[in-house]
Amino acid sequence: MKQVLESIENQFEMFQVLDENGEIVNKEHEPDLSDDDLKELMRRMVYTRVLDQRSIALNRQGRLGFYAPTAGQEASQLGSHYALEQEDFLLPAYRDVPQLIWQGLPLYQAFLFSRGHFHGNQFPEDVHGLSPQIIIGAQYTQTAGVALGLKKRGKQSVAVTYTGDGGTSQGDFYEGVNFAGAYNAPAIFFVQNNQFAISVPVEKQTNAKTLAQKAVAAGVEGYQVDGMDVLAVYAVTKKARERAVNGEGPTLIETVTYRYGPHTMAGDDPTRYRSDDLDNEWEKRDPLIRFRKYLEAKNLWSEEDENRVIEEAKEEIKAAIKKADDYPKQKVTDLIDIMHEELPSNLQEQMEEYREKESK
Amino acid sequence: MAQKTMIQAITDAMHHELKSDEDVLIFGEDVGQNGGVFRATEGLQDEFGEERVFDTPLAESGIGGLALGLALQGFRPVPEIQFIGFIYEAMDALNGQIARMRYRSGDSKSAPITVRTPFGGGVHTPELHADSLEGLIAQQPGFRVVVPSTPYDAKGLLISSIRNNDPVFFMEHMKLYRSFRGEVPDEEYTVELDKADVKRDGKDVTLIGYGAMVHTALKAAEELEQENIDAEVIDLRTISPIDTETIIESVKKTNRVVMIQEAQRQAGVAANVISEIQERAILHLEAPILRVTAPDTVYPFSQAEEVWLPNHKDVINKVYEVINF
Numbered sequence: 001m002k003q004v005l006e007s008i009e010n011q012f013e014m015f016q017v018l019d020e021n022g023e024i025v026n027k028e029h030e031p032d033l034s035d036d037d038l039k040e041l042m043r044r045m046v047y048t049r050v051l052d053q054r055s056i057a058l059n060r061q062g063r064l065g066f067y068a069p070t071a072g073q074e075a076s077q078l079g080s081h082y083a084l085e086q087e088d089f090l091l092p093a094y095r096d097v098p099q100l101i102w103q104g105l106p107l108y109q110a111f112l113f114s115r116g117h118f119h120g121n122q123f124p125e126d127v128h129g130l131s132p133q134i135i136i137g138a139q140y141t142q143t144a145g146v147a148l149g150l151k152k153r154g155k156q157s158v159a160v161t162y163t164g165d166g167g168t169s170q171g172d173f174y175e176g177v178n179f180a181g182a183y184n185a186p187a188i189f190f191v192q193n194n195q196f197a198i199s200v201p202v203e204k205q206t207n208a209k210t211l212a213q214k215a216v217a218a219g220v221e222g223y224q225v226d227g228m229d230v231l232a233v234y235a236v237t238k239k240a241r242e243r244a245v246n247g248e249g250p251t252l253i254e255t256v257t258y259r260y261g262p263h264t265m266a267g268d269d270p271t272r273y274r275s276d277d278l279d280n281e282w283e284k285r286d287p288l289i290r291f292r293k294y295l296e297a298k299n300l301w302s303e304e305d306e307n308r309v310i311e312e313a314k315e316e317i318k319a320a321i322k323k324a325d326d327y328p329k330q331k332v333t334d335l336i337d338i339m340h341e342e343l344p345s346n347l348q349e350q351m352e353e354y355r356e357k358e359s360k
Numbered sequence: 361m362a363q364k365t366m367i368q369a370i371t372d373a374m375h376h377e378l379k380s381d382e383d384v385l386i387f388g389e390d391v392g393q394n395g396g397v398f399r400a401t402e403g404l405q406d407e408f409g410e411e412r413v414f415d416t417p418l419a420e421s422g423i424g425g426l427a428l429g430l431a432l433q434g435f436r437p438v439p440e441i442q443f444i445g446f447i448y449e450a451m452d453a454l455n456g457q458i459a460r461m462r463y464r465s466g467d468s469k470s471a472p473i474t475v476r477t478p479f480g481g482g483v484h485t486p487e488l489h490a491d492s493l494e495g496l497i498a499q500q501p502g503f504r505v506v507v508p509s510t511p512y513d514a515k516g517l518l519i520s521s522i523r524n525n526d527p528v529f530f531m532e533h534m535k536l537y538r539s540f541r542g543e544v545p546d547e548e549y550t551v552e553l554d555k556a557d558v559k560r561d562g563k564d565v566t567l568i569g570y571g572a573m574v575h576t577a578l579k580a581a582e583e584l585e586q587e588n589i590d591a592e593v594i595d596l597r598t599i600s601p602i603d604t605e606t607i608i609e610s611v612k613k614t615n616r617v618v619m620i621q622e623a624q625r626q627a628g629v630a631a632n633v634i635s636e637i638q639e640r641a642i643l644h645l646e647a648p649i650l651r652v653t654a655p656d657t658v659y660p661f662s663q664a665e666e667v668w669l670p671n672h673k674d675v676i677n678k679v680y681e682v683i684n685f
Contacts (some may be wrong), residue, residue: 339462345603
């Protein structure tokens with residue numbers, strides 16, 4: 001009998017294109033992106049970093065609501081999203097609001113989602129996807145369904161979902177990947193391995209050396225990627241998308257990344273489970289720093305560019321918060337009204353009761 | 361008119377809907393070539409092909425998620441959960457996801473999914489096959505829970521459920537699948553959801569039940585007739601929401617009620633129905649409303665199930681109590 005585990009695990013080497021110093025280390029896989037695309041990717045990362053900083057500040061002022069910080073994960077979130085098309089269907093987790101925003105969800109609606117208003121989840125017609133999933137892993141099985149639906153409809157698009165490292169311990173993770181594999185459905189499953197599921201380190205989630213190798217059991221493709229390297233994440237996603245629309249089945253992608261902030265703004269204190277040394281080590285791998293170096297060497301990015309994006313982001317965030325402030329508050333009667341297509345008799349009675357309560 | 365079993369009526373309903381709406385998909389464990397463990401989907405894959413009627417991997421949460429994903433692509437999924445006890449595996453997909461889709465999306469998406477599952481006792485199954493778990497779903501806003509008691513209702517209710525644009529949990533009592541035949545028209549027809557049905561007219565006492573307990577009530581009513589007690593039997597048919605109108609109308613006529621459920625007593629549908637009656641018609645009552653239920657234990661291994669399950673004698677005893685109050 002052969003020892004297979006080690007030989008499988010050794011094949012999951014982390015894929016990297018751009019190293020910490022902004023040097024291309026894998027010329028063969030450097031994506032064929034135009035200068036405009038490269039600049040746009042940087043713009044999105046800078047903008048999203050500002051959005052994260054402002055969201056944290058707004059949350060602390062009591063002006064936002066539920067918020068899961070994103071800093072550190074920009075390359076994973078935006079590099080993968082940049083490889084998708086407008087027709088693709090997104091099934092994000094709660095930290096993956098940026099992908100929805102860049103897919104076309106207006107900022108003020110993202111803020112309304114945070115504030116607990118359902119208008120935040122009424123997506124524009126050309127944004128295909130679901131609001132961020134709260135139950136860890138539930139989006140994985142739904143992704144198999146959306147992907148099978150896309151296949152049955154004969155569409156050239158993919159279902160793309162995100163979870164974290166903790167999500168790979170859920171039964172739904174295995175079921176979702178396995179279903180998509182069994183139906184050879186066009187799906188991309190992202191695992192943003194940011195090292196901690198709230199406080200539990202990835203080493204305590206599993207004995208598997210990589211999360212990407214979990215693809216093997218389902219008989220689908222799996223890759224482990226440097227999640228701080230936007231070019232690597234883009235390149236792998238692009239390939240996974242091509243495979244999916246060509247009928248070659250689903251792909252599981254693990255991006256190795258880090259969240260600088262707390263799990264959410266609802267009281268998590270990362271100093272209870274992470275050291276400053278570890279934070280510093282990861283901040284050296286920052287996705288923005290290395291991509292900025294890469295672009296500066298190509299004369300594609302300057303301090304002025306950076307400052308312009310920061311100002312632009314701040315202005316737009318301010319305007320979006322204003323718009324969210326002005327949006328009418330959600331009422332219980334609105335909720336009753338949209339539980340079903342037609343009001344059943346029990347809710348008709350309760351509607352009357354709450355109409356009266358809300359009129360006071 | 362054709363005489364059919366309930367399982368044939370159910371197959372009939374799915375056949376009609378597969379034929380009339382190409383977005384209808386049927387899937388689950390063994391529903392394809394095998395036609396389902398109860399043969400509910402017999403012949404459907406042969407006629408409509410594997411694209412429309414297909415087997416899934418063996419994972420109930422996956423089946424629930426698959427259904428929701430397909431619904432988001434405009435399909436009208438009719439998944440089968442092979443036995444009721446397996447819904448524990450799918451609870452998040454059902455209650456956490458499917459039931460909430462319309463609200464969560466601010467009415468911009470819907471989940472027109474009909475989850476079919478066999479349930480109910482008296483057929484000597486292994487553990488976790490026969491439980492009456494309707495309460496788990498009935499407590500979840502957003503889901504309708506439908507339980508037919510006759511072949512005619514089964515076909516019409518299933519067609520209505522599949523056509524409904526909101527999720528329906530459709531429970532098929534295993535003991536009723538083949539135990540008797542009833543008139544079932546060959547053509548398509550619907551039976552209105554959210555409406556109870558008076559299965560027997562009477563004036564002295566109202567017996568309320570659903571699923572197999574409708575037949576227990578009817579059997580009790582027949583025996584009571586010999587004693588000159590004229591019982592009305594109401595079949596709830598939809599247990600969430602409850603059709604209080606039909607119930608109250610009957611209560612105003614008979615002034616006495618016995619509510620029967622196969623499920624355990626605690627936190628059941630019966631408690632809910634009784635509560636609705638006393639809030640709306642207490643001055644019409646001549647006696648407390650009594651319940652016939654299973655005891656508050658887990659569903660027993662098969663040797664004890666005949667005694668554990670409520671029967672018509674239990675119903676008759678309670679009727680005497682409310683009559684002689």
